Amino acid sequence: MEVDPVPAPIRYALVTGANKGIGLETVRQLALAGLTVVLTARDENRGRAATSLLQESGLSNVVFHQLDVQDRKSIESLANFIKTQFGSLDVLVNNAGASGVLVDEDGLRALNIDPATWVRFYGTSVDPALLSASSTFRRL
Numbered sequence: 001m002e003v004d005p006v007p008a009p010i011r012y013a014l015v016t017g018a019n020k021g022i023g024l025e026t027v028r029q030l031a032l033a034g035l036t037v038v039l040t041a042r043d044e045n046r047g048r049a050a051t052s053l054l055q056e057s058g059l060s061n062v063v064f065h066q067l068d069v070q071d072r073k074s075i076e077s078l079a080n081f082i083k084t085q086f087g088s089l090d091v092l093v094n095n096a097g098a099s100g101v102l103v104d105e106d107g108l109r110a111l112n113i114d115p116a117t118w119v120r121f122y123g124t125s126v127d128p129a130l131l132s133a134s135s136t137f138r139r140l
């Protein structure tokens with residue numbers, strides 16, 4: 001008697017900052033490998049355009065969701081989307097170009113350094129509350 005092969009489980013991946021560059025190519029490679037991939041971008045138009053490009057090339061397993069890695073509401077919205085649509089992620093590629101450096105703005109001002117200028121060149125100001133919000137991903 002022939003037994004139907006058990007279908008491989010669907011694996012889910014998410015790539016941040018994926019509307020261009022390394023992120024976009026990472027989405028393409030993961031989708032080609034058969035994963036269902038969430039392409040995320042902070043700009044809705046750029047993200048949707050990149051997603052359409054991949055879908056039109058035959059990669060129907062790419063979906064878009066907005067994500068600005070420095071915006072707590074955006075992170076929470078995405079975490080909720082993942083939880084309700086997929087349950088959990090198998091692969092998370094943290095590609096978006098934000099360093100996660102915590103900046104002591106008062107300390108910089110005491111040294112007569114403009115925090116906004118310093119952040120632009122050397123790091124990214126991150127609200128500490130955001131770091132705890134981002135742990136949502138780890139819990140998924």
Ligand SMILES: NC(=O)c1ccc[n+]([C@@H]2O[C@H](COP(=O)([O-])OP(=O)(O)OC[C@H]3O[C@@H](n4cnc5c(N)ncnc54)[C@H](OP(=O)(O)O)[C@@H]3O)[C@@H](O)[C@H]2O)c1
Nearest residue numbers: 017018019020021022023042043067068069070095096097
């Ligand atoms: N290319 C290299 O040689 C190289 C070497 C070492 C490390 N890296 C690291 O690899 C990563 C990708 O490099 P890349 O060359 O592909 O960079 P890229 O072409 O500049 O792409 C960066 C991506 O991150 C997105 N991004 C920036 N801030 C974001 C935010 N707050 N929330 C969500 N997305 C955000 C950008 O979106 P927008 O289009 O909206 O700006 C863009 O999609 C970066 O983290 C970079 O530091 C790259």
